[in-house]
Amino acid sequence: MSNLFALFITAMVINNVVLTKFLGMCPLLGVSRKASSAIGMGTAVIFVIFGSSVFTYLLYYQILVPLKLEYMDLITFILVIAAFVQFVEMVLKKYSMGLYKALGIYLPLITTNCVVLYVTLVNIIEKFNFIEMCVYSIAVPAGFMLILYIFSTIRERLDTADVPVYFKGNPIALIVAALMAAIFTAFAGLV
């Protein structure tokens, strides 16, 4: 149990995928102008990463390994993630207008989010068991959402701040991201 907790904290905070691996920078800069957008995007990312991780994990161990097709893992995962996002979007359109309004617009952005592919590949490379895979697949997107939310609150304040004209927009956002990465290294001794 403590191992799972350590895995969760490590994946979410210490080895945060955005600040240590620099993955998912596109949505971090693109959908972090408002805190509400950040929460919507973060929730959609948690849902898609968890769902696609379970699918790819089962597909890998139930089909690819018995058929000795392990070398096809990358193309399999890309297609499964893309198909899963399309499927979720279709279900939301058909059955849940409220959820579609809140999350649907972020789903096409998630297809190109490299964090999703990263998590599915790490689940296999690290040889996680099913429970560990579930914990890791929730912790990584939760860390992504945490950073996205913190980043969006800072950017909301930056909009009204007196920033030099050459630093307005993405340059100051990247400087903030670098400072956040430096701050988060302080969590290194936590677990």
Place this chain on the structure above:
Amino acid sequence: MLPALLYLAVLGGLYALVYYLNHKTPVPEGCEEIIAACGSCTTTICGAHPSQQVKEIKNV
């Protein structure tokens, strides 16, 4: 080799089917105008880039 090709065909077919079904499903009323406001990069071929959304509106 054959199992790999068959597997790839099944997977590709599944994706094509889901993609087709998704695009056939109508967008709920009141959600037609909702777009993700992403303007982080200059990759104009990305579907979320504002220039793509302008094109879509023109086509409609």
